[in-house]
Amino acid sequence: MGNFININQLNASELKDLISNSFNFQRKFYQNNVDKFSNKNLIFLFLEPSTRTKTSFKIACSILGINVIDVSPENSSMVKGESIENTLSTLNSYPVDGIVIRSANHEDFEIAENILKFPIINAGSGINSHPTQTLSDLKTLSEKFEDFNGLKISIVGDLLHSRVAASFIEGFGKYGQKTNLFSPPFFKPKKLNLEIVNFYDDFEDCLKNSDVIMALRIQKERLKDLNVDFDEYASKYQINKRF
Template structure:
């Protein structure tokens, strides 16, 4: 295996060879999910702690299911149902879990760098499930896996990310990962939602969605957060929908080969019309399924290094 780090914190410090290994491992894991018995004993005796300081449905459920499919013991802790509400620190909570025998701590936190802080202070492997607006590596990996599964490659593809780029950990992680795998990445959205100097990340910036869609192979549509409108970062929901909403007219003009993605949850009728979300070009449900395979792959690579490859067959 080439993934030899104790922790998996982001794609900013993950090279192309490591990404390739994760994607290939996920392919084997997805095969498990298609069996009549969707479970293997690979991580039997290992303990995975899901430590979620932010509300989550898809990511938390996906990590839970991934760990259980590998036969790991799983414990999920949320901010509202633990000693965190009594003022216990992130580090104290994690150390408590560590002394109870955790092998992997999956952490989601509103503060950028929270996963890195944990990784530096506990001996258990730390897997970043999203830290503030900084990074969401497993979402980017499942996006890349889905693209490669559908289009056969990543190198040379033109991927467009639409929406609130400035506050999106999904956008950052996708840019880091896709660029390392040879894809061309562009972003589009209101200029107030585009980070300054984002061109330094090697992406092209548009303010016009119709122009940005020309020649794109993939469009990844980000959820618009209503608080951005309330804080004046764009004039109105109606205007955003007209200028940056993915509708059937734009989909038709872009062509039948355009792959449509969304990390969820979707605001139907705002950033994406139902006619687009439910179209034959949409792979949104596949993204959810592939998320389980990606997270199985990472749990295996972090917690099951000493286990022989045939144990996942």
């Protein structure tokens, strides 16, 4: 596979093979027998803040022997007003083997696909997609559950702005399973694929019909003109001892 921008680039068989292979890699890691990549270079271009995703990628690259070239926007010519097009064109001239991009704008990935000659990995695209997070989530679930058949997973919270939820719903759907969803009306997505989701109008009903709950944070950085009373939201929808 070349670019990995969206979880839907993988069919069900490919997705399951990736998850299965991750267990093989995990065993090799604990046996200190990981196959290393020699002379491979990977650019990191994170245009949004990241702790978990970026650190996970860095650790994975370290384990695999991959050199990381970290292009920080605040320390690059982008601070001077250089466009994303010019930045990517410059990076395209270097002898590297791939790039990991995170951006608030999905259009940046379309621009990157048109410019770059090496593979692109999506580490978070606006509110659209986060495919590598879905792989991680499915791997974690596979450690706990041998079979996803009939598994009731619920995602609750800010569904409208969550790329994590958007990608997970599609990924879990490839196992033939529906994801349970709940959000208050102001966080409900405008479009829902009812073939792969069950939407609940009642928070407690959703939680009661769950084997696994994924609670989403409110993405304050994406709310713009949406007026939300955060204290009221927490009092009604926080996962706590009541549940």
